[in-house]
Amino acid sequence: MKSLNEINVALAQIAPIWLNKSKTLEKIKDYIVKAGDLKCDLVTFGESLLPGYPFWVSLTNGAEFNSKLQKEIHAHYIRNAVQIENGDLNEICELAKSKNISIYLGIIERAQNRGGHSLYCSLVYIDKTGEIKSVHRKLQPTYEERLTWSPGDGNGLQVHRLKQFTVGGLNCWENWMPLPRTSLYAMGENLHVAVWPGAKRNTIDITKFIAKESRSFVISVSGLMRKKDFPKNTPHFDEILANAPEILADGGSCISGPDGEWVIEPVVGKEDLIVASLDFNRVLEERQNFDPSGHYSRPDVTQLIVNRERQSILKLKD
Numbered sequence: 001m002k003s004l005n006e007i008n009v010a011l012a013q014i015a016p017i018w019l020n021k022s023k024t025l026e027k028i029k030d031y032i033v034k035a036g037d038l039k040c041d042l043v044t045f046g047e048s049l050l051p052g053y054p055f056w057v058s059l060t061n062g063a064e065f066n067s068k069l070q071k072e073i074h075a076h077y078i079r080n081a082v083q084i085e086n087g088d089l090n091e092i093c094e095l096a097k098s099k100n101i102s103i104y105l106g107i108i109e110r111a112q113n114r115g116g117h118s119l120y121c122s123l124v125y126i127d128k129t130g131e132i133k134s135v136h137r138k139l140q141p142t143y144e145e146r147l148t149w150s151p152g153d154g155n156g157l158q159v160h161r162l163k164q165f166t167v168g169g170l171n172c173w174e175n176w177m178p179l180p181r182t183s184l185y186a187m188g189e190n191l192h193v194a195v196w197p198g199a200k201r202n203t204i205d206i207t208k209f210i211a212k213e214s215r216s217f218v219i220s221v222s223g224l225m226r227k228k229d230f231p232k233n234t235p236h237f238d239e240i241l242a243n244a245p246e247i248l249a250d251g252g253s254c255i256s257g258p259d260g261e262w263v264i265e266p267v268v269g270k271e272d273l274i275v276a277s278l279d280f281n282r283v284l285e286e287r288q289n290f291d292p293s294g295h296y297s298r299p300d301v302t303q304l305i306v307n308r309e310r311q312s313i314l315k316l317k318d
Helices: 021-037 068-079 090-099 143-147 172-176 178-186 200-214 237-242 281-286
Strands: 006-013 042-045 102-110 119-126 132-137 160-162 165-171 191-196 217-222 224-226 247-256 262-268 272-279
Touching: 006 021, 006 247, 021 042, 021 090, 021 272, 042 191, 042 217, 090 102, 090 119, 102 165, 102 191, 119 165, 132 165, 165 172, 165 178, 172 178, 172 191, 172 200, 178 200, 191 200, 200 217, 200 247, 200 262, 247 272, 262 272, 272 281
Parallel strands: 006 042, 006 217, 042 102, 165 191, 191 217
Antiparallel strands: 006 272, 102 119, 119 132, 160 165, 217 247, 224 247, 247 262
C-alpha cells in the first residue's frame, strides 16, 4: 500500500472548448475520470478553464468604450459562465465522490449574491465527498482582465486537509501578492496550488520561489490555447482571429518540492495529464531550518489581518 505520507496529484494541462460551458465541462469530466482511474488524490485545472480565458480583450481593442463588439462577446461570456447555485458543477461533484478524488477547478463564476450579471475569476475546491468546500474569487484581476472580470473578496482564502497535507490555492498573479500567500501559510498550507491560463514565462520562476519561501510543495497548473481552439461559432470570430498568434497559452505546468527544486519541470506545448507522487515528510524536513508562520515568524512585530466575509451589496433583514 502507498505510504500514508504520500499523495498522488494530477495536473490537467488542457485547452477549453473555448467559451462553451457544456462542451468544456465534458472535457473536464473526462480528465477527472482519467485521474481517478490512476488513483490520484487530487486533480487540478488551470485558471478560468471553464469556460475559458478572455483572450479577445487584448486582440480586439477591449478598452473601446461602448463598443457593440465588446458588449456582444461579453454577453456570450456571461451566458457560458458558471452558476454554482444553479447546479452547474453538480456532475463534477458527483464525479469527485465516485472517483474518491479532490478537485481544484478554475472557473468564470456568475455569482448570484452579486446580482448574477458580473463575472468573477474563481478557484473552486471540491473534496472527495463531492462537496464544494471553498470558492475563491480572484482578489485583483490583472490588467486587461479588469475589463471583463470583477474583483473578488477574501472568503475563499481557505485551506483544506488532504490526508497529511494541507492544501490551498490562488489564481495566477495573486501568487505574486505577498499577503494572500502569507495568509495561506499561516493557516498551515504545505501544498500550494497556483492556477494559470498558461505560460511557462509565469510558472518557471514563481513556482520555485513560493516553494522555497513557504517550504511547501507547489503545483502550478496551466491551460493551453491555440488559434485552432477558437470555435467558429464564437461571436466576432474573424475579428478575434485577425490578431491572434498561433499559440496564446503554451502551458508550463510544473511542480516544485519544498526545497525549491523541480519535481516536474514546466511542460510546454501539449495537452497532458501530469501525475506525480508527493511525500509529506519532505515538508517536515525543510521546515527544520525555516518556517514562515512558525519558528521563523515574529507575530509580536508583524501580524496579518484577513477579512473572509463574503461581500455583497445586499444584506436582507426580513
